[in-house]
Amino acid sequence: MIARSPHQQLRRRGSNAATLAALRLTRQIGEALADGLHGKHADDAARRLARLLGADAVALADGDRILAAWGRLDPAATAQILAEALDELDTVTDPPLRAAPLIVSDDLAGGLIVAGDVTDAEVAEAALLVATALDHADLARARERIAAADLRTLRAQISPHFMHNALAAISAHTRTDPERARELLSDFSDYLRYSFAATGDYATVADELQAVQTYLELQRARFDDRLDMTVQIAPEVLPVAIPFLVVQPIVENAIRHGFESRPGVGHIAVRGFSEGPLCVIEVEDDGDGMDPEHAKAVLTGTSGTNGTGGIGLANVDRRLRAVYGPEYGLLLDTAPGAGTKATVRIPRYARGVIAQ
Amino acid sequence: MKRLRVLVVEDEPSTRAELAGQLAEQAAVGDVVCADGGSEAVRLLGSGSFDAAFLDIAMPGIDGMDVARVLTRLTDAPAIVFVTAYDNHAVEAFGLGAVDYLLKPFRPERLAEAVARIDHHRSGPASTGEKADDLAVVQVELAGRTVFIRRDDIAYAEAHGDYVRLHIGPESRPPAAHRPGPAGRESVLLRQSLTYLEQVWDAAGFVRAHRSYLVNLAAITELRVTSTAGLVALTGAGEVPVSRRHSRLLRERLLQAARSNDRSRP
Numbered sequence: 270m271i272a273r274s275p276h277q278q279l280r281r282r283g284s285n286a287a288t289l290a291a292l293r294l295t296r297q298i299g300e301a302l303a304d305g306l307h308g309k310h311a312d313d314a315a316r317r318l319a320r321l322l323g324a325d326a327v328a329l330a331d332g333d334r335i336l337a338a339w340g341r342l343d344p345a346a347t348a349q350i351l352a353e354a355l356d357e358l359d360t361v362t363d364p365p366l367r368a369a370p371l372i373v374s375d376d377l378a379g380g381l382i383v384a385g386d387v388t389d390a391e392v393a394e395a396a397l398l399v400a401t402a403l404d405h406a407d408l409a410r411a412r413e414r415i416a417a418a419d420l421r422t423l424r425a426q427i428s429p430h431f432m433h434n435a436l437a438a439i440s441a442h443t444r445t446d447p448e449r450a451r452e453l454l455s456d457f458s459d460y461l462r463y464s465f466a467a468t469g470d471y472a473t474v475a476d477e478l479q480a481v482q483t484y485l486e487l488q489r490a491r492f493d494d495r496l497d498m499t500v501q502i503a504p505e506v507l508p509v510a511i512p513f514l515v516v517q518p519i520v521e522n523a524i525r526h527g528f529e530s531r532p533g534v535g536h537i538a539v540r541g542f543s544e545g546p547l548c549v550i551e552v553e554d555d556g557d558g559m560d561p562e563h564a565k566a567v568l569t570g571t572s573g574t575n576g577t578g579g580i581g582l583a584n585v586d587r588r589l590r591a592v593y594g595p596e597y598g599l600l601l602d603t604a605p606g607a608g609t610k611a612t613v614r615i616p617r618y619a620r621g622v623i624a625q
Numbered sequence: 626m627k628r629l630r631v632l633v634v635e636d637e638p639s640t641r642a643e644l645a646g647q648l649a650e651q652a653a654v655g656d657v658v659c660a661d662g663g664s665e666a667v668r669l670l671g672s673g674s675f676d677a678a679f680l681d682i683a684m685p686g687i688d689g690m691d692v693a694r695v696l697t698r699l700t701d702a703p704a705i706v707f708v709t710a711y712d713n714h715a716v717e718a719f720g721l722g723a724v725d726y727l728l729k730p731f732r733p734e735r736l737a738e739a740v741a742r743i744d745h746h747r748s749g750p751a752s753t754g755e756k757a758d759d760l761a762v763v764q765v766e767l768a769g770r771t772v773f774i775r776r777d778d779i780a781y782a783e784a785h786g787d788y789v790r791l792h793i794g795p796e797s798r799p800p801a802a803h804r805p806g807p808a809g810r811e812s813v814l815l816r817q818s819l820t821y822l823e824q825v826w827d828a829a830g831f832v833r834a835h836r837s838y839l840v841n842l843a844a845i846t847e848l849r850v851t852s853t854a855g856l857v858a859l860t861g862a863g864e865v866p867v868s869r870r871h872s873r874l875l876r877e878r879l880l881q882a883a884r885s886n887d888r889s890r891p
Contacts (some may be wrong), residue, residue, distance in 0.1 A: 455732045462728070475880050482850055489852060500850040504842075507876075508884045542847075 294321040294400065303409065305476040306330075306379055311337035314399070318381075322395055325365070325385035329399070332379060342366075342384055351380045360393045369396035372419055373403045398424075417470075428466050428521070431487075435460075438490040453490050456483045464514070473624045474541055474548065475507040477516050481539055484517060495534055503542040509617050510624040511548070512588050518581030519552045519599070519611045527609055528554020548617045555608040564601040564609075582611075593619060599624055628655030629676040629743060632703065634666040634692055635659075636684040640729065644679060644708065645711055647733060651740045667695060675703040677743045679727075682709040682718075690714075693721045704743045734870035760825050763791070765813045774813060776829060780844035780862035784819040784837035791815055792862040794844050810875025811862055832878045834867045840875070842882045 281349045294317050301314035306329055316339040319327040326340025330351050335344075354361040355377065356370035361368050365568060368382045369392050432543075435457055441448040463480040471479075478500060485498045520539065528535035540551045570583035586599040593615055603609040631648055635641040638661070645657045647688070651693075660666040664687050666678075678696055680689035693705050704724040707714065708731065718726050724746050725739040761776050780794040792812045823833050830842040844860040848867075856867040858875070867875055 360871075451730075452732070455730050457727075458730050473880070476877060482824070494852075497852050498850070499852075500848075502848045504845050504848065504879045504883050505886070507880045508887060 289489050297617050298398065299402040299405065302399065303406050305403060305406050306336050309404075312339065314402075316340040318383075318395055318399070319385075322383060322387050322391055323385070324383045324387050327500060328382040329371075330380045330382065332377065335382075336379070337527070340384065342382065345529075347382050351382055354380050356380075360396070362389055369393050371396055371400045371403065373400050373407065378403055394490075416588075427461075432520070434491055435487045438487070442490065456486050460487060466513075470513055471622055471624045472511040472513045474502070474508065474509045474511050474550070476551075476624075477511055477514075478502055478539065478541055480514075481520050484520060485537070485539075492528075492535075496528065497534055497536045499536075499538045501538070501540045501542075504549045505543050506541045506617070508545060508624075509548040510619075510622045511550075511613075511615060512592055515588065515613060516550055516552065516586050518585050519613070522582055523552055523554040523556070523609065523611070524589050526559070527554030531557060543617060544614070546617055547614050550613040551610060553608065553610040558603045558605050558607045558609050559583045560605055561601075561603060564603050568599060568601065585613075589613065591614065592622060629653055629740070629747075631657040631658070632666065632669060632675045632678040633657060633659045634663065634678065634684070634689065635681040635708070636662050637681075640681070644736075647736050648679070648740070651727070651737060653744050663689070663692050666851055668693050670699070674699075674701055676747060677704045677706065677724075677740075679706045679708050681793070682707055682714050687801070690717065690721070693718075697722060704746045706739050706743065714779050732869075734868075735873070737870060738874070761829075763815055765791075765815050767813060769854070772813065776826065777841075777843070780841055780860035781834075781858075781865045782815075782819060782822055782831070782839040783794075785814065787816065787818075788814045789817050789819050789822060789839075792860075794841075795861040830878075830882060832871075832875050834865050834869065834871050838865050838867075840865045840876055845879065848876070848879070 271392075272561060280365065298314050298317050298321070301310040301317065302308065304310060308359060311329055315327045315329050315337045318329075319325070319339050324340070326342045328335050328336070328338040328342055328347060330336055332355065335347065335351075346363070350361055350363050350366045350368040352369050353363075358370050358377070360371075365384045365386075366382060367384075367387060367389060368380055369381045370377060371381060380398065381392065381399055381610050383392050383395070435453075439450055439453045439457065460480065460483050463476070463483070485496075485500070489496050489498065516539070523537050528537070536555050538551070538553045540549075542549055567582050568586045570587075582599060582601075590598045597615055600612040600614070603610065631654055633641060633645050633648065635644060641661065642658055645659050648654050648657050658669060658672075660669055662684050666680075667687065678692070680692055682689040686848050689707060689709075693707070696702050696705060700718075705721065706725045706727060707718045708727045708729060710729040715726050725742050727735060727739055763774050763776065765772050765774060774791060774793065778793055779791050781792050783790045783792065790812050795811070819837065819839055823831065823839055826839070831839050832842055834840045840858050840860065844862070845858045846861065847859040849857050849859060854866075855869075856872050858865045858867055
């Protein structure tokens with residue numbers, strides 16, 4: 270044990286408190302700028318910056334005008350020193366005012382103006398802190414855009430392969446079985462309607478499994494008796510909200526890799542049921558299966574040569590993790606010659622996950 | 626009951642002929658009159674009153690929404706059903722008091738559902754003269770003795786000539802003492818029509834699954850679709866076939882029931 274004098278302990282505790290306060294303010298400034306300089310918490314960021322710097326007043330501006338301010342500032346003098354800092358791209362001093370440019374990923378995003386007993390170095394550091402927070406906010410927004418684009422890409426991925434095969438199968442039935450052809454066209458129409466639906470990011474398990482059934486119905490028109498399918502749903506999972514078009518890529522993959530490429534009868538079983546607080550959806554085929562190492566590569570999207578099916582599964586896995594957390598990814602249970610079982614396990618009730 | 630006189634308004638000739646043809650095949654439908662657009666529809670309104678109008682929405686000139694606005698101003702206005710390829714008009718359509726909303730291409734069974742709705746709409750809510758709770762317990766004769774069966778214990782009902790066979794769920798079969806006859810009996814016959822039970826037990830969660838089957842939503846443990854048998858509903862008392870015609874409504878009612886179960890959770 271290290272002995273400390275009462276005086277040292279007191280000083281240590283005092284500096285601890287100051288560090289903690291500074292760290293907390295830094296974090297809060299970052300949070301207040303999460304929506305950018307134009308966000309509604311920018312005023313909050315200005316107030317906390319003033320506290321962190323011990324300044325009399327702080328203002329945040331974009332290239333044109335003041336967006337947020339705390340404390341008393343002379344408008345004309347503020348505008349002038351801001352213009353100078355933005356021109357020179359450096360910290361400008363005109364006591365009691367100081368201004369520094371905000372450079373976010375090599376672009377001029379605005380300026381920071383501070384009034385009070387503050388050094389140039391402190392203003393420059395504060396400007397860097399704000400710029401980092403803004404950069405961070407940009408990245409967070411970019412991440413959301415990428416997640417949304419993922420979903421859109423997946424929706425756009427109605428495979429042309431499948432479309433043409435379905436149309437060929439319908440066409441082949443028009444002469445021999447017009448009633449069946451009519452039904453298949455209704456199925457095809459339902460399938461497109463669901464895939465193109467633009468409402469919200471989540472569907473109900475009822476809708477999702479209905480779409481899968483329609484899809485299987487169309488596939489069966491191609492293979493007839495060669496494709497044997499079962500869809501089983503427990504009523505209690507029907508209303509569960511699930512990310513839109515999560516089950517279908519799995520079924521598509523089962524047809525593609527477990528069935529299309531080999532002769533003989535293939536069986537595909539889709540099951541939806543509850544397991545305590547979880548909703549479980551399983552898609553099982555008795556096809557070729559694959560090496561578990563390869564399955565792992567498919568999920569991480571590093572399998573390379575395996576075509577679109579793999580991208581579909583990796584996408585499903587990523588979306589499930591993004592929505593529910595890392596422990597809710599797609600599970601693949603497979604071995605060469607032993608078929609493949611894909612399992613989606615999601616909470617029946619998750620915060621913010623609402624169908625439509 | 627008098628058969629329905631129906632107006633079909635659709636600008637595409639093939640779709641018009643198909644819709645009129647399918648409507649004419651419905652037992653409840655009598656006359657079918659066609660119009661190739663909004664203005665002809667309005668002109669035909671002078672030729673006598675209609676019980677129902679099937680309206681395409683997107684048409685050149687006076688469109689389906691315009692026709693609907695005219696129709697709703699008539700005394701004894703016909704029931705309106707919109708028929709469209711896009712589903713982005715649904716909110717406006719129901720705002721105009723539409724009875725139903727069909728998406729093209731429509732399935733025959735879905736059209737039959739729309740006609741049934743029109744029928745229901747025109748005759749008003751079914752008046753069976755009894756409250757929904759009236760048959761909460763049914764009384765049946767079994768080998769000369771009277772047995773009481775709780776409605777909620779019944780998993781499904783099956784038409785059987787002039788009778789209905791009531792299949793009782795496994796965990797709720799009558800106790801042995803009340804159950805004469807061979808052990809394991811899990812169904813009884815009731816002298817009643819399935820249609821009557823469907824009306825009286827509707828509010829209690831019994832839904833038509835098939836021409837000859839009525840199923841208790843609460844008894845369904847699983848919906849199963851297979852390539853060979855189509856859609857069936859599994860109950861503790863056995864499998865109930867679900868026809869294409871009834872599958873949509875059954876799914877909808879199951880979804881609603883599951884939602885209200887969720888809401889009543891502690």
